[in-house]
């Protein structure tokens with residue numbers, strides 16, 4: 125049969141979920157992607173796009189819903205780009221993530237039989253995020269503060285309450301909006317380069333209760349914004365820090381070139397795994413504290429440290445993994461490209477009295493070979509790379525170091541599969557993989573893989 129045409133109406137049964145969370149169905153072998161559809165749905169779908177090998181469509185009617193379909197609790201669901209799986213029962217979200225990891229390793233990594241451990245579910249399905257970044261935009265002259273509409277970078281939804289953050293953070297979001305409107309604060313306009321407010325980032329130490337508001341504005345207008353900070357503190361007494369980051373450049377990023385403290389300190393503290401971390405407006409910190417603790421406990425267990433080992437922590441960020449492992453081994457070398465993250469890691473080591481960690485700034489592909497040349501040997505390597513995974517030269521340097529065990533923490537099953545496939549060809553064996561759900565309601569997938577050098 126000829127492939128469908130744009131505008132056609134199809135009867136479609138959904139049998140799979142794709143990587144980003146779209147439903148997948150087939151009409152005589154032709155693959156259709158449908159946003160908001162889930163396996164088991166029988167739908168009437170309007171075709172919106174056709175390509176040689178696949179098409180896209182939108183749901184016109186649900187003829188018969190999947191038994192895994194649930195009512196999404198958020199009123200912005202479907203429009204907001206934040207959550208894409210709220211309409212899928214949590215058990216089915218977990219099964220989807222587990223299957224993605226298995227499929228990637230089998231198909232992309234051509235990994236032969238391996239042990240896939242059951243996914244570690246998150247204890248909190250909502251309210252788990254300790255950081256949210258909201259964009260400020262203007263609607264008819266009044267500020268709206270919220271998240272971008274899915275695939276529409278130009279549309280910002282005015283989010284009154286986000287279910288992924290705590291009620292403390294929701295109160296702060298509400299107060300920022302109230303103050304911005306009551307005081308008639310202007311909103312940055314990308315075209316003209318005029319206006320003040322650009323972003324509002326909220327953070328909360330989940331174990332300490334301390335909250336932070338980072339107002340990103342186009343000018344260092346402390347006089348205007350300091351009273352806003354005072355109102356935030358009055359509404360939410362747990363507010364330990366309100367800062368103003370100034371970004372006067374075109375680039376739409378919530379990072380400023382200068383920072384002014386409006387209320388309290390320039391950072392909050394959070395505890396994780398028994399250690400204390402200082403978190404400033406621009407420092408990286410795991411966004412799901414409770415599940416990060418469980419993820420790192422799994423990493424520790426996978427390392428199986430006896431006390432005398434040297435560990436290399438690749439892509440070490442602000443040092444959470446290094447510092448947690450340092451208590452159980454001889455020495456840890458962390459390698460991280462961001463100089464600011466390395467500075468945070470050093471400060472965190474000092475704050476926790478940890479002296480057996482060395483943090484090196486630079487790209488893994490450059491720094492790791494120098495470590496090997498300097499005679500450093502490590503029995504265990506932990507790697508937590510960004511979505512792109514390992515650079516081929518970084519992987520070559522890892523193989524040259526030749527640790528007996530590699531614990532790979534991945535936020536992208538496709539690059540995990542590629543890198544594991546390479547490591548298998550270089551003499552490693554995959555012992556097991558365990559997915560971990562760090563971000564319920566979203567299609568993001570984290571996994572830990574343990575590899576051992578074949579004797």
Ligand SMILES: C[S@@+](CC[C@H](N)C(=O)[O-])C[C@H]1O[C@@H](n2cnc3c(N)ncnc32)[C@H](O)[C@@H]1O
Pocket residue numbers: 408409410439440441442443444445459460461462465486487488489508509510535
């Ligand atoms: C997933 S995060 C790791 C976070 C870390 N485990 C933590 O908890 O703080 C990945 C890190 O890799 C760093 N990174 C990205 N490319 C890099 C490279 N080529 N060499 C070294 N580090 C890199 C990023 O700056 C980021 O901090």
